[in-house]
Amino acid sequence: MNKISQLLIEYLRVSSISFELDEHFLRELSKITTFKKYPKNTVLVQEGEYCQSLFIIKKGLLRRYTLHEGKDITLEFALEDDFIASIYSIITGRKTVDFIQTLEDSEVLIIQVEDMKKLNIDSQKSLLIGQELRNNYFLKLENRILSLQNDSAKKRYADLVANQPTIIQRASLGQIASYLGMTQENLSRIRRMVKD
């Protein structure tokens, strides 16, 4: 068993995927998986690219963002044992409208989704995994919508502190503020209020 299989197994154990994957499947999957290290602030994916890559984060912190009317808007943070991708591009086959960058020195596993079709594996199994990934993602998005739709800026910040406390320390104020749908000045003031 090679290093990449090992890392994949670790990922599957830690992540919310409830699947038991057999050795054969893992061996096949590891064939199309690469392991890479990137320094802080590296842009892995850029607007306008056709991006079918799935990044599984073994170490570090990544961010997906877009330019909405010229402004840099954070769409998503992804920590150790999360994955991140331009799902829009994977689904539609069109050029991505997002960027993905590292916010820290990071180590990732990269899987080209299109390569999965070439594997000698049970296609049903990979469909089921895809289904589970989509399900998890969906639950995240629904919560995010409810929060943006109804909660005050203060509440949204408090929820982020409660649910993803390390992001507060590891990302910049502006990146967090845009993720929460507010200006960085407002977030700065909220943060001060909460501290006291």
Place this chain on the structure above:
Amino acid sequence: MNKISQLLIEYLRVSSISFELDEHFLRELSKITTFKKYPKNTVLVQEGEYCQSLFIIKKGLLRRYTLHEGKDITLEFALEDDFIASIYSIITGRKTVDFIQTLEDSEVLIIQVEDMKKLNIDSQKSLLIGQELRNNYFLKLENRILSLQNDSAKKRYADLVANQPTIIQRASLGQIASYLGMTQENLSRIRRMVKD
């Protein structure tokens, strides 16, 4: 070919599903599909139920909503040839936290997702359909997030008018306002401003 098959075929043709379904598949699917009419303001699904139903709307308008801190919050509208469901409950198998109601006299096809497992069909095919439904849904949610995260109330309203103009006429002000994440007083004023 019975009436339900007919309706299913129509749905598949009109909706964004890019699938060609063979007769066998349709015949099987129609076995577990029922057709029902409901008068306006009927609650089809209630918080606390285990709900595995998928509603395909042939006529009318439905709304999914939840009680968030006591307030009625619209999560989704669904028109003719949309589908609507408590996807949370389907995914997690837990009790739903949402309600689904008709806003007009409506006609729907109902499929119990759990029944699909019993069908004598190519399971790969049904996985692929599920995948496509999830993909479409995902794209909707991403747009919704971007809008709630960045746009002003005025812009959110304008986008709704542009993208789902009939909802403006068919749902009540309060239902639309909560969907857009604002108070109904604010929406009332915005609407007046836009008219002039």
Place this chain on the structure above:
DNA sequence: ATTCCTTTTTGATAAATATCAAAGGGTTTG
């Protein structure tokens, strides 16, 4: 039409958030 009920609009005011400009605090770099 009259009553009753619900929804929408309006008004006055308060609170939340954005904007713009400048100052402060670090860190890196020459």
Place this chain on the structure above:
DNA sequence: CAAACCCTTTGATATTTATCAAAAAGGAAT
């Protein structure tokens, strides 16, 4: 060390949005 840079904080003000209360406008039933 000073200069340059980036990020964060602070201040003053404007804008947006929410809140609360009441009036107006529609609909449905009698």
